[in-house]
Amino acid sequence: KAGVTQTPRYLIKTRGQQVTLSCSPISGHRSVSWYQQTPGQGLQFLFEYFSETQRNKGNFPGRFSGRQFSNSRSEMNVSTLELGDSALYLCASSLVGGVEDGYTFGSGTRLTVV
Amino acid sequence: GQNIDQPTEMTATEGAIVQINCTYQTSGFNGLFWYQQHAGEAPTFLSYNVLDGLEEKGRFSSFLSRSKGYSYLLLKELQMKDSASYLCAVMDSNYQLIWGAGTKLIIKP
Numbered sequence: 001k002a003g004v005t006q007t008p009r010y011l012i013k014t015r016g017q018q019v020t021l022s023c024s025p026i027s028g029h030r031s032v033s034w035y036q037q038t039p040g041q042g043l044q045f046l047f048e049y050f051s052e053t054q055r056n057k058g059n060f061p062g063r064f065s066g067r068q069f070s071n072s073r074s075e076m077n078v079s080t081l082e083l084g085d086s087a088l089y090l091c092a093s094s095l096v097g098g099v100e101d102g103y104t105f106g107s108g109t110r111l112t113v114v
Numbered sequence: 115g116q117n118i119d120q121p122t123e124m125t126a127t128e129g130a131i132v133q134i135n136c137t138y139q140t141s142g143f144n145g146l147f148w149y150q151q152h153a154g155e156a157p158t159f160l161s162y163n164v165l166d167g168l169e170e171k172g173r174f175s176s177f178l179s180r181s182k183g184y185s186y187l188l189l190k191e192l193q194m195k196d197s198a199s200y201l202c203a204v205m206d207s208n209y210q211l212i213w214g215a216g217t218k219l220i221i222k223p
Contacts, residue, residue, distance in 0.1 A: 004156075033211070042118065042213035043157075043201070056210050090156065102147070103211075105156035 002027065004093050004106035012112045018079040021109045025072050025093030031055075032074040033103065034066060037088040046089075049074050078111075086113045116140045118214035120202050125220045126192055134187045134200050134217045142207020148176050148187045149201040151216065157201055160187070189219075197221045 005024040013019050025032050033056075034046040045058035049068035068074045072093075078085055088110050092103035117139045126132040138146070145164040149157035163169055163178035163185060175188040187200055199216040206212055 035213075040215060042215040043203070043211075045210055045212075048210075056208060058210070102159040102162060104159070105149075107156045 004091060004104050006089075006091055006106035006109050008109060009107065010110050010112075012114060013081050014114055015081055015083060017081050018077065019081060019111060021076045021078075021089055021091075021111075023074045023076070023091035023093075023106055025074070025091075026104055029093035029095055029104070030072055031094045032068055032072065033092045033094075034074070034076050035090045035092070036060075037090055037108070038086075043090065046076065081113045083113050086111060116204075116206060116212045118202055118204060118212055120200075120214040120217045122215070123218045123220065125222060126189075128192055128194060128221055128223050130192050131188065131190050132192060132219065134189075134202075134219065136185045136187070136202035136214055138183050138185070138202070138204045138212070138214075140204045140206045140212055143180060144205040144207065144209060146176075146178055146185050147201075147203045147205070147211070148174075148185075149203065151199045151201060153198070160200075192221050194221050194223070 007022045031050045033048040035043040037043050047066050048056040052068045063079045066076045088108045090108045092105045094103045120136045148160040151157040161176040168177045173190045178185045199218050201216045202214040203211045
């Protein structure tokens, strides 16, 4: 059974550019959540999608957006990149986003903004 | 605001027992998760507690006291491969996971 796949694994971008990250959940999982992880900070919740609808949103500026497709694959977009956006971006999938099935994480995309 | 506190770093000896504490203040409670994250890797699910008490899974156990806003992860018979960060997360009333900053556990021979 394939795990959660995130592409690309590494990315270097320049300030002001935009970036799109991709996440393919485990087959059959309909919930995809996105997180930002920086050293010394906990995972910061970005948003959660379920059946192509954003179900939950964290406290990030509007430069961070996402979407989910009918096959449950999700993309996250960050526009007008800032140096502070350098982080590991993780996505996690679960069957229905409920509490009992747990969340399976992808290996993440490490974004460096220069 | 919502807050999850756990120690930044702990050191223990191979073969010993270590307890990693987590205290939380959140808007509502729909369960507490523990995850393990090795350096450069994805977090992996360890345990889920929603009722008070102790849940045991092999060498790992997790305890929850909702009235105290407190949980701990107990690791027994420590092995070198247990060196990792341990993340505590609480699901709030909006079913959003609130994460602690993680506890880096260093195992010494």
